[in-house]
Amino acid sequence: MLGDxxxxxxxxxxxxxxxxxxxxxxxxxxxxxxxxxxxxYSIVASVQNQTLVNGSTSRLPVASVSVTVTKTDGxxxxxxxxxxxxxxxxxVPSRDxxxxxxxxxxxxxxxxxIDANKSTVSISxxxxxxxxxxxxxxxxxxxxxxxxxxxxILQRLTDGIRLGLIIAMCSVGLSLVFGTTGLTNFAHGExxxxxxxxxxxxxxxxxxxxxxxxxxxxxxxxxxxxxxNWGIFARLTKRxxxxxxxxxxxxxxxxxxxxxxxxxxxxxxxxxSSYSKQTNLEIGPIGITPRDLTTAILGxxxxxxxxxxxxxSRLGKAIRAVSDNVQxxxxxxxxxxxxxxxxxxxxxxxxxxxxxFRGLDEQVSFSMGSDLLFLMFAGITLxxxxxxxxxxxxxxxxxxxxxxxxLLVPSELKVAPALFILIVVxxxxxxxxxxxxxxxx
Amino acid sequence: xxxxxxxxxTVRAAVGxxxxxxxxxxxGLNIQFGYTGLVNFGxxxxxxxxxxxxxxxxxxxxxGLWWGIPLGIVFVILLALIxxxxxxxxxxxxxxxxxxxxxxxxxxxxRSVKFNKMFGGTEGISNFSREYRDLNPFDPxxxxxxxxxxxxxxxxxxxxxGWTLVAIFACLVWQLMRSPWGxxxxxxxxxxxxxxxxxxxxxxxxxxxxxxxxxxGMFAGMVLALDRGSVQPDNYSRDVTxxxxxxxxxxGLAKVSGSIVGSMLFWVLFVLSDNFLRExxxxxxxxxxxxxxxxxxxxxxxxxxxxxxxxxxxxxxxPQGLFGNRKEMALDGR
Numbered sequence: 001m002l003g004d005x006x007x008x009x010x011x012x013x014x015x016x017x018x019x020x021x022x023x024x025x026x027x028x029x030x031x032x033x034x035x036x037x038x039x040x041y042s043i044v045a046s047v048q049n050q051t052l053v054n055g056s057t058s059r060l061p062v063a064s065v066s067v068t069v070t071k072t073d074g075x076x077x078x079x080x081x082x083x084x085x086x087x088x089x090x091x092v093p094s095r096d097x098x099x100x101x102x103x104x105x106x107x108x109x110x111x112x113x114i115d116a117n118k119s120t121v122s123i124s125x126x127x128x129x130x131x132x133x134x135x136x137x138x139x140x141x142x143x144x145x146x147x148x149x150x151x152x153i154l155q156r157l158t159d160g161i162r163l164g165l166i167i168a169m170c171s172v173g174l175s176l177v178f179g180t181t182g183l184t185n186f187a188h189g190e191x192x193x194x195x196x197x198x199x200x201x202x203x204x205x206x207x208x209x210x211x212x213x214x215x216x217x218x219x220x221x222x223x224x225x226x227x228x229n230w231g232i233f234a235r236l237t238k239r240x241x242x243x244x245x246x247x248x249x250x251x252x253x254x255x256x257x258x259x260x261x262x263x264x265x266x267x268x269x270x271x272x273s274s275y276s277k278q279t280n281l282e283i284g285p286i287g288i289t290p291r292d293l294t295t296a297i298l299g300x301x302x303x304x305x306x307x308x309x310x311x312x313s314r315l316g317k318a319i320r321a322v323s324d325n326v327q328x329x330x331x332x333x334x335x336x337x338x339x340x341x342x343x344x345x346x347x348x349x350x351x352x353x354x355x356x357f358r359g360l361d362e363q364v365s366f367s368m369g370s371d372l373l374f375l376m377f378a379g380i381t382l383x384x385x386x387x388x389x390x391x392x393x394x395x396x397x398x399x400x401x402x403x404x405x406x407l408l409v410p411s412e413l414k415v416a417p418a419l420f421i422l423i424v425v426x427x428x429x430x431x432x433x434x435x436x437x438x439x440x441x
Numbered sequence: 442x443x444x445x446x447x448x449x450x451t452v453r454a455a456v457g458x459x460x461x462x463x464x465x466x467x468x469g470l471n472i473q474f475g476y477t478g479l480v481n482f483g484x485x486x487x488x489x490x491x492x493x494x495x496x497x498x499x500x501x502x503x504x505g506l507w508w509g510i511p512l513g514i515v516f517v518i519l520l521a522l523i524x525x526x527x528x529x530x531x532x533x534x535x536x537x538x539x540x541x542x543x544x545x546x547x548x549x550x551x552r553s554v555k556f557n558k559m560f561g562g563t564e565g566i567s568n569f570s571r572e573y574r575d576l577n578p579f580d581p582x583x584x585x586x587x588x589x590x591x592x593x594x595x596x597x598x599x600x601x602x603g604w605t606l607v608a609i610f611a612c613l614v615w616q617l618m619r620s621p622w623g624x625x626x627x628x629x630x631x632x633x634x635x636x637x638x639x640x641x642x643x644x645x646x647x648x649x650x651x652x653x654x655x656x657x658g659m660f661a662g663m664v665l666a667l668d669r670g671s672v673q674p675d676n677y678s679r680d681v682t683x684x685x686x687x688x689x690x691x692x693g694l695a696k697v698s699g700s701i702v703g704s705m706l707f708w709v710l711f712v713l714s715d716n717f718l719r720e721x722x723x724x725x726x727x728x729x730x731x732x733x734x735x736x737x738x739x740x741x742x743x744x745x746x747x748x749x750x751x752x753x754x755x756x757x758x759x760p761q762g763l764f765g766n767r768k769e770m771a772l773d774g775r
Contacts, residue, residue, distance in 0.1 A: 072557070247537065254749070256749030260746055413550065419546045423527045
């Protein structure tokens with residue numbers, strides 16, 4: 001029996017080896033298909049050296065850097081060297097997908113790429129809005145290049161804390177709604193987006209500074225949560241529609257809301273106008289803008305007050321009692337329906353706050369919330385589904401973990417380790433850090 | 442407004458390639474969601490297994506196209522184990538969370554620069570389907586059939602192969618659900634504990650259901666890849682699963698005909714709305730006084746708004762679908 005298993009494993013190993021060898025051979029042989037040249041298309045590569053002078057960035061062109069354009073299958077289209085303006089024009093046969101790379105060895109001494117991964121840029125054919133496509137490469141003392149390993153870790157940790165605060169803030173509502181009603185709300189990301197887009201509306205279109213419009217948006221977010229409960233989920237529960245069916249309804253709601261946002265806002269990401277242009281404060285080895293520092297401190301204050309509210313206040317205790325056990329809580333005289341309303345309001349308000357912070361941090365787009373949804377789920381599963389403190393701790397940890405892991409994995413895949421955490425938690429301790437095992441079975 | 446053209450496109454959508462791959466994906470999702478009660482929100486990832494299985498034969502392994510089928514099955518089983526092992530012992534929503542997350546990560550992996558060699562990055566893979574094209578007895582350049590069912594020879598072969606696959610899988614699902622295995626599966630949906638008390642290994646049955654549904658979904662991805670002649674990572678986004686789910690609920694859960702009729706109906710309605718709105722906005726945005734109601738760039742968003750709204754209304758008012766049987770709808774006996 002054992003031998004049988006052993007030999008099977010060996011066959012498998014051979015199979016894997018054969019596959020890998022085969023792939024190496026194929027990689028070399030690339031099928032190049034020539035496209036008919038219609039108009040002249042060209043790619044302009046621009047190499048610029050970015051330096052910080054008296055707190056503001058200045059950019060200077062870098063000459064004599066080799067630039068190569070290849071097709072995505074590896075076949076070479078053309079190459080060139082940048083002139084004294086740091087520009088290099090390469091004619092390409094057609095609107096197609098290309099990879100543009102610069103030879104980092106040809107950079108003048110002392111210059112390095114700001115982001116080591118960015119020495120190759122891929123462009124898709126849709127990006128040719130005119131016959132010329134410009135691609136810019138930045139060299140110089142970036143946030144990471146030249147910094148020691150320790151400084152890079154510190155920088156990532158700072159970014160991670162900021163992301164973690166946002167995720168923690170967003171996911172409290174998700175976890176509490178689950179705890180009190182049993183509903184897994186896949187439209188929660190859209191509540192975050194609501195906050196971001198509303199902030200954009202007030203800040204950019206009505207030109208009200210974020211300090212004034214922010215609180216208004218937060219209250220609107222809470223009302224939006226109440227509206228969803230009153231308009232949809234309270235009614236579904238009343239009709240006796242089961243939780244899995246309600247879960248599918250939240251999926252429909254998510255699709256609908258996201259497309260309403262897309263309809264109104266358009267597909268592009270946009271920037272809030274308040275505090276959008278700031279330079280980094282250097283605190284020891286860490287670079288952080290005053291804006292990010294302020295949002296981080298505000299985030300900590302908000303989360304601590306949420307925790308205190310849940311721990312100390314009467315209503316907070318009622319919320320925790322309901323999310324612990326609905327029947328028991330209502331038997332002790334807690335008005336569960338009122339608590340559920342409160343949870344939707346608070347959850348919506350916190351999600352909107354997270355949306356505003358995320359909008360300040362990055363940019364605003366119609367899918368900004370649903371892009372975070374998976375991290376929120378990973379966070380609350382880690383902390384314990386239904387537990388508010390679990391959501392705070394889990395979300396915070398996931399944010400840090402995701403940013404830290406980008407030290408090891410390519411940044412485009414930095415959320416993948418969160419899936420790993422999710423799976424490990426479900427295998428080892430499915431109830432999460434603070435959850436109780438009876439919830440899971 | 443060219444109603445003739447709109448109606449022709451609408452009727453053609455009922456038998457077109459989109460309806461075919463939705464029907465196959467829905468048949469697979471129906472095994473998992475409709476019959477077993479597994480909330481699989483990652484059917485798009487299982488479809489991607491099929492497409493990339495085919496695409497990677499040429500892109501990465503350099504073997505014949507038809508090796509894509511066993512390769513795809515290997516991918517499906519791996520994916521099913523990854524999402525199934527941690528979640529199938531737990532409550533239904535954990536599977537939903539993990540499948541939606543895994544599907545998204547799978548998409549990020551296949552479109553990443555890091556694994557460009559294997560999966561072709563954001564551009565995906567093309568130039569793998571020549572073996573399939575060579576089998577085509579029709580002339581790809583000329584058109585066949587009578588209006589509104591006119592297809593080019595290029596598409597016609599996929600339509601014939603596709604509907605044959607739909608028929609095969611429909612028979613397969615129908616027979617499976619009449620078998621003792623199918624009765625256990627439906628039992629799990631109704632009352633997991635009762636099935637367990639009869640000595641059945643519920644976990645293993647759920648895993649089998651996930652894999653079989655995934656393999657059927659894989660063929661949907663293959664039909665899509667062969668028709669397009671390319672594999673694009675963004676064809677397998679999270680929302681694709683939800684559209685298939687909408688089609689499935691529209692036709693009726695836990696019914697073989699539901700998956701097929703639902704997919705046809707979904708695309709008929711979708712193409713009707715899409716064509717109508719495009720005609721409406723073709724000569725500039727539609728205005729009521731000074732207020733712009735809709736412009737041509739917003740048509741896509743409105744279509745999908747309707748999909749989301751439709752899914753919500755169906756789940757609320759007709760969870761058994763337009764033709765379904767309410768007794769079969771016991772999704773919450775968990």
